Amino acid sequence: YHIKAADGRDLRVADLVNDTDYEQRDKIMGYLRNIKGPEDIDIIIALGMAKEGFDWPYCETTLTIGYRGSLTEIVQIIGRCTRDSSNKSHAQFINLVAEPNANREEIVESVNNILKAISASLLMEEVIAPKYTFKPKETGTNNESGQSSDDGSGHTIFIDGFHEIKSDKVKDIIDNDLVDIKARILQDPDIQHAIGQNVPAETINNGLIPKVIKEVIPDLTEEETKELSTYIVIDSVLSHKDVKDINGQKFLEFADRLINVTDLNLDLIYAVNPFMDAYEILSKNLDAKVFKSIQTYIKAMRVDVTDDEAKVLWPKVTEFAKKMQREPSLDSNDPYERRLAEVLLYAKRRILEKND
Structure with a gap:
């Protein structure tokens, strides 16, 4: 069916929640299996994983509601919205928790599972890997x-x-x-x-x-x-x-x-x-230190720095840190500072690899 967005756009919606009308469901599935571009469908609503034999690489956002007991399921959900497609440079996964009381054991476990799944997905391939x-x-x-x-x-x-x-x-x-x-x-x-x-x-x-x-x-x-x-x-x-x-x-x-x-x-x-x-x-719980290490490693995988360049620029990195009382930032507007930040990330990655 179609809905009108606040900005006037006509959005195409595929509703897979109702599984009693088999004729309509088969019609929707047939349409989804033959989508050719991002303009063919805007929203898919489904229970579970919607693993009925179609692929939607154009998906930019995945929204789930409630706790996820299965780590495998979280990895799968993340994978649904992080597949390569020319229509996107950004993808996001959102999990809505009904009662975000951090003291509840199931919420603590759920959040930790999400962090694990995101980290595992990144390290296994799927988000930043070259094709x-x-x-x-x-x-x-x-x-x-x-x-x-x-x-x-x-x-x-x-x-x-x-x-x-x-x-x-x-x-x-x-x-x-x-x-x-x-x-x-x-x-x-x-x-x-x-x-x-x-x-x-x-x-x-x-x-x-x-x-x-x-x-x-x-x-x-x-x-x-x-x-x-x-x-x-x-x-x-x-x-x-x-x-x-x-x-x-x-x-x-x-x-x-x-x-x-x-x-x-x-x-x-x-x-x-x-x-x-x-x-x-x-195999472990993620605390701030572990997650920071993962984040550093993932960011470092994106930078293009050679060992020779790192050796040349490393004195500049230490000089910058001493003078500014902080590390160079990837978010800086100064391209020179961003390059120093990339060298620093590269060095941290090499240290992590040697310590493995």
Whole structure:
């Protein structure tokens, strides 16, 4: 139906709350599955997760009401409004609590779960990660750098040992439900136990992740499960990594070393635990100190600073802090101060990484 906004705009609303009128609901779902742009729908109202097989990357704001007992559900909800789309540069998640008494145990837990979920979502990928397309290395052997522009929206990374996805069902899951599947994997007790006990990454990636996928989507064939599992591991390991250009060659940072993208292979990726950063967030309560560290790390991931530039500008950072009695700010109107702030964030990120 349509409603008139205060500014006179005609807003299109899809109401999925009423599930008794099946004919009308099917009509709405058919429309949602075929939306082509942000102008096709303005508001979707739904109970639960509205996971009826459609994707809405144009969503800018998600509003939920009440407590969320499931951390997985919060991660999924956040993922609904943080998907890449050309119509937005900002997305927000709002949770309305009926009785915000901070002394009530369920509210304290709910708020902490929200903070965990936001942090885990950011660290797992989804909000600030560069957009990569993964292809078998043999299709890119003519590309010496191992990486090429992809439709102007991201980059293609060629991986030795990776095979092109053939199943349309798996492609659809990757396009529409990847965040949901990752959240389910991360919340699986066997996965959490394995990470907590430092089980080798190869065991998690080759055994436990396919097991969870099979439980969540039982109608997948063995080959489809393998395709989806492989993609999830690759995407989770690589999606939040920046590609560094050093002397005309492309490098990805793995732990404490740089890997030339031309040397990237499936065995190397499978040796990395894709969910360790997110698990470390979910396994503890977030206090101000921990959340500040997460915030610093996330901001630092956005800055483009090299080690050499950081070394050159670091004396200027300390000089600024001594003179002004404060750290340089990213919100400053002075571009020079903003650059010093970026160098400071970069340095803090490097310290956090070395302490891991």
